[in-house]
Amino acid sequence: MEDAAAADRRAIHEELERARTTFHRLVDGASDADLRRGTEGTRWTNEQLLFHMLFGYILMRPLLTLLRIFGRLPPGVSRVFARLLDAGTKPFDVVNYLGPVGGARVLGRRRMGTAFDRVIAWLHRRLDAEREADLALAMHYPTRWDPFFQDVMTVADLYRYPTQHFDFHRRQLSLTGEGD
Numbered sequence: 001m002e003d004a005a006a007a008d009r010r011a012i013h014e015e016l017e018r019a020r021t022t023f024h025r026l027v028d029g030a031s032d033a034d035l036r037r038g039t040e041g042t043r044w045t046n047e048q049l050l051f052h053m054l055f056g057y058i059l060m061r062p063l064l065t066l067l068r069i070f071g072r073l074p075p076g077v078s079r080v081f082a083r084l085l086d087a088g089t090k091p092f093d094v095v096n097y098l099g100p101v102g103g104a105r106v107l108g109r110r111r112m113g114t115a116f117d118r119v120i121a122w123l124h125r126r127l128d129a130e131r132e133a134d135l136a137l138a139m140h141y142p143t144r145w146d147p148f149f150q151d152v153m154t155v156a157d158l159y160r161y162p163t164q165h166f167d168f169h170r171r172q173l174s175l176t177g178e179g180d
Contacts, residue, residue, distance in 0.1 A: 071137030078139035085142035
């Protein structure tokens with residue numbers, strides 16, 4: 001059992017590093033014109049979508065905190081919470097769209113890269129510090145908010161979430177040359 005947990009942690013660490021390396025390659029290889037260009041299948045520019053991809057990792061801190069709280073309560077509590085969040089999908093979608101519009105403008109390409117490095121380093125440290133029992137904590141999630149939220153997710157599942165989100169949106173970028 002410990003070997004499987006160690007292998008899973010190792011796989012998550014590798015996914016995080018792959019995403020970090022890819023993010024830098026995308027941002028560093030993009031021209032200003034690339035960053036201003038629209039994406040495939042979203043209303044964002046490439047720069048805004050890159051911020052959104054970063055934000056999926058930034059959200060891990062509050063998502064892990066919520067899971068640690070709700071994971072220790074009866075499952076019905078997180079089920080009700082998730083259903084309430086699902087009911088608020090329309091306002092969430094507006095905030096989810098507008099956040100990257102402003103976030104990309106505030107951070108810009110260089111600070112996005114630095115922020116990505118910091119959040120990945122934090123996730124590596126946090127994952128290494130996780131106890132096995134905590135990796136198994138679970139709660140219900142608002143499945144209408146994101147296609148990668150499952151009805152019930154564990155802490156271990158949650159560590160994989162931002163890279164699934166990253167990989168999905170990576171295919172929507174319309175960067176040319178080195179960035180793509």
